[in-house]
Amino acid sequence: MTSTSVITLRQVRKNYGALEVLKGINLEAREGEVISLIGSSGSGKSTLLRCINLLETCHDGVIEFCGEPVRWQGSGVTRQPADKAQVIRMRTQLSMVFQQFNLWAHMTILGNVIEAPVTVLGRDRNAAVEEALALLDKVGIADKAEAYPAQLSGGQQQRAAIARALAMKPKALLFDEPTSALDPELEQEVVKVIQQLAAEGRTMVLVTHDMKLAHDVSSHVIFLNQGVVEEEGPPDAVFGSPKTDRLRQFLHATSPAVAGA
Amino acid sequence: MKSLIKGTVAGMIVSVALSGMAMAQTIRMGTEGAYPPYNFINDAGQVDGFEREVGDELCKRAGLTCEWVTNEWDSIIPNLVSGNYDTIIAGMSITAERDKVIDFTQDYYPASPSFFVAMSGQSVDLKGGVIAAQAATIQAGFVAESGATLVEFATPDETIQAVRNGEADAVLADSDFLAPIVAESNGELEVVGQERIGGGIGMGIRESDGDLKAKMDKAIGSMKADGTLNTMIKKWFGDDAATF
Amino acid sequence: MFEFCVEPSQLQGLTWLSCYLTTGKHMAFYTSFGTVLLLLALTAPTALLFGFCGAVASRSAIAPLRWIGRTYVAMVRGVPDIVFFLFVPIALDQGFEYIRHMALCPEVTEPIRRGNDFVVCTAAKLPLNADPQWMHETYGFLLAVLSFAIVFGAFAGNTLRGAFEAVPKAQIETAQAYGMTSRQLFWRILLPQMWIYALPGLSNLWAILTKATPLLFLLGVEDIVYWARELGSMKTSAFSYPHPNWQLWYFLGLLVFYLLLTWVSDRAFARLMARFNLGQGRTGSDTAAAGVGR
The missing domain is CATH 3.40.190.10 (Periplasmic binding protein-like II)
Structure with missing residues (x-):
């Protein structure tokens, strides 16, 4: 039995001026799947992720969310989502975790976690607080609920950001290089949380430089190179027996340890 | 009782009818308040001086209610013209140059050196x-x-x-x-x-305010005629002061 | 004031001084300190409101609103203050009277502008000629408040606009990613974060506003500078309390007043800033605290 598709991208294209950064990408994330996007800087993987929750507008191609296609107006570089309400609805079901955490600086950690559920989803505040505390406990920073973001370490901030993402009870989580801004010793605490989420069967799309993480948590790995899917497949295949030279080179350059495994 | 009410109502009607005129009778006198003995602010904070006394008498004779306002010398003419007050009574000599912008009454103080x-x-x-x-x-x-x-x-x-x-x-x-x-x-x-520079001192009035100018001219004339003006000049400027 | 002050010329020393310092004119001087403080108390929030509207308008997605906002901020900033202070009250006053003239005496056919003169019908005068002096003074004072608010509102608008721009894009983008509408984003994220960037500029503006209060005199309001100059100037025996030029002492008094005012304001802003910093958890530099090097 195949599970239902949460995110589907077909022939997604995007230009920055004359430069085509996404040249017809296909991607499908089914329920419970973890899709990792790997590739060198400038390969377009972060842009692709941002196109999924419509922070960036792709200029051609189809984006479907749980079978519902994004409605567009205009075409080419002037293409825009046609229905603001649809955009907001989709975003509330796709929680994003950013490289730089992007916790709202003027709110406490607890405030950050309950903000969108209360303001955007209109959830009951007390219930939201209760859930938020449980989530903070889950990511291991229950004692930081009343602290402000700047008082936390990077790893703590990123875990708070993950709690914020989970608080939306999203259909899928989007991770944009969640560990890249962290010192190596802090990286592991975030990696653990992501591994735990993967184990829970959450649907996730993960852009990462961390090949070990991608190898460990992914059900499917996509290697992007210069705006095209150069190679894709199950993690063991992609990392174990890369078919293209480019992927081999990339893996060798980034993390020799994993490439050798 | 009834007649009293009638009388009151009639009175109100009359007063409403007259209110337009009553308002017209309040004149705002603009002065500098820093040029003794012509005009100055006395220790009680009131406008005082020769011009205060002359002005009050002129208003009485012309049947006008007067309010005194002070204004910086620099902007005293512009503010008259834009209607912040109705006269300038501030030791202002009558000159041809000023006469192009505003009107002057006849002098209420003769040319002095x-x-x-x-x-x-x-x-x-x-x-x-x-x-x-x-x-x-x-x-x-x-x-x-x-x-x-x-x-x-x-x-x-x-x-x-x-x-x-x-x-x-x-x-x-x-x-x-x-x-x-x-x-x-x-x-x-x-x-x-x-x-010896300049002519006498007159009251500045907006060029469009011919009515007021006529009233003030007449009042100044009468004060000259009965000697009250000379008495005031002597009181404020001493017995040697030039009189009319 | 005191009973023994009946014959000032007979008084000596401290008695003379106590009588002198309690004349009606001195009372007006003391009251004018209140006038200045009241002006500040009314102008600051009004200017902030104007500035806020200007800043929001200048960032609006609606083009005409944006033009109005930008024109307001740019225009007032481009013109010297003093020109504005001379122009705005006259323009406002004549504008109000013009509207009242049109509404109240439509039967008058003569033009309002006759040569140099600006003549509206008696009923359209603001305040009416027959109104008591305090109404004229209050009206003049409110015109002054409005003029100050317009001028300082433009400066505040510029400061606030800059502060809005200074809020990191990532903070806004995150709010969008979590499905906030632009309205929610504005009230929940942009506005609360903007103040920390605006506060230094606003504190500076407050200092300038404080120092600009002597311009009140230009607008026909008898403020502390007017009274200090008037009281301090040499008094001949036409006055009850003749004295030589004492302006130095009066202005020294003003100096102390303004220094005190600045000192109190500085402390107030320091506390406000500390509160905002605490609220935003910005103990050190923001990026450094986040452990991020860009």
């Missing part, structure tokens, strides 16, 4: 030295023409200060303003010259 005042015992070059005068006065105009270096000040008091602290060699202003200052300076200041 202007004095040069300097620190005692100094030889002052009145034609080539530095002379202080209040800005936008006939005296300032005179100094500018005379070849002397003119330094202008916003208030009359500052012109005196300029002489005392050496910024100016002498000050040129109305003799009536300077005389008491010299007299009370314990010999520090002295009159070093005098000039």
Whole structure:
């Protein structure tokens, strides 16, 4: 039995001026799947992720969310989502975790976690607080609920950001290089949380430089190179027996340890 | 009782009908309040001086209610023209230049000489030295023409200060303003010259306000005729002052 | 004031001084300190409101609103203050009277502008000629408040606009990613974060506003500078309390007043800033605390 598709991208294209950064990408994330996007800087993987929750507008191609296609107006570089309400609805079901955490600086950690559920989803505040505390406990920073973001370490901030993402009870989580801004010793605490989420069967799309993480948590790995899917497949295949030279080179350059495994 | 109510109602109707006129009868008198003895703010904070007394009497004779307002000398004409008050009664000499912008009543104070005042015992070059005068006065105009270096000040008091602290060699202003200052300076200041400049002092009125001008002209005329004006001049400027 | 002050010329020393310092004119001087404080108290929030509207308008997605906002901020900033202070009250006053003239005396056919003169019908005068002096003074004072608010509102608008721009884009983008509408984003994220960037500029503006209060005199309001100059100037025996030029002492008094005012304001802003910093958890530099090097 195949599970239902949460995110589907077909022939997604995007230009920055004359430069085509996404040249017809296909991607499908089914329920419970973890899709990792790997590739060198400038390969377009972060842009692709941002196109999924419509922070960036792709200029051609189809984006479907749980079978519902994004409605567009205009075409080419002037293409825009046609229905603001649809955009907001989709975003509330796709929680994003950013490289730089992007916790709202003027709110406490607890405030950050309950903000969108209360303001955007209109959830009951007390219930939201209760859930938020449980989530903070889950990511291991229950004692930081009343602290402000700047008082936390990077790893703590990123875990708070993950709690914020989970608080939306999203259909899928989007991770944009969640560990890249962290010192190596802090990286592991975030990696653990992501591994735990993967184990829970959450649907996730993960852009990462961390090949070990991608190898460990992914059900499917996509290697992007210069705006095209150069190679894709199950993690063991992609990392174990890369078919293209480019992927081999990339893996060798980034993390020799994993490439050798 | 009934007739009383009737009377009250009738009274109200009349007063409503008259209110337009009543309002017209309140005149705002604009003065500087810094030019004794013409006009100044007394210790109680009220406008006082020769012009206050003359003005109140003129208003009484013309059947007008008067409110006194002070305004900086610099902007005293613009604010008359834009309607902030209805007359200028501020020791303003009648000149052709001003007459282009506003109208003047007949003079209520005759032309009086202007004095040069300097620190005692100094030889002052009145034609080539530095002379202080209040800005936008006939005296300032005179100094500018005379070849002397003119330094202008916003208030009359500052012109005196300029002489005392050496910024100016002498000050040129109305003799009536300077005389008491010299007299009370314990010999520090002295009159070093005098000039006849300008005509008499009149009341400035908007050019479009012909009615008011006529009323004031008439009132001034009557004060001249019965001698009250001369009495007031003597009271404020001394027995030697020029009269009508 | 005191009973023994009946004959000032007979008084000596401290008695003279106590009588002198309690004349009606001195009372007006003391009251004018209140006038200045009241002006500040009314102008600051009004200017902030104007500035806020200007800043929001200048960032609006609606083009005409944006133009109005930008024109307002740019225009007032480009013109010297003093020109504005001379122009705005006259323009406002004549504007109000013009509207009242049109509404109240339509039967008058003569033009309002006759040569140099600006003549509206008696009923359109603001305040009416027959109104008591305090109404004229209050009206003049409110015109002054409005003029100050317009001028300082433009400066505040510029400061606030800059502060809005200074809020990191990532903070806004995150709010969008979590499904906030632009309205929610504005009230929940942009506005609360903007203040920390605006506060230094606003504190500076407050200092300038404080120092600009003597301009009140230009607008026909008898403020502390007017009274200090008037009281301090030499008094001949035409006055009950003749004295030489004492302006130095009066202005020294003003100096102390303004220094005190600045000192109190500085302390107030320091506390406000500390509170905002605490609220935003910005103990050190923001990026450094986040452990991020860009």
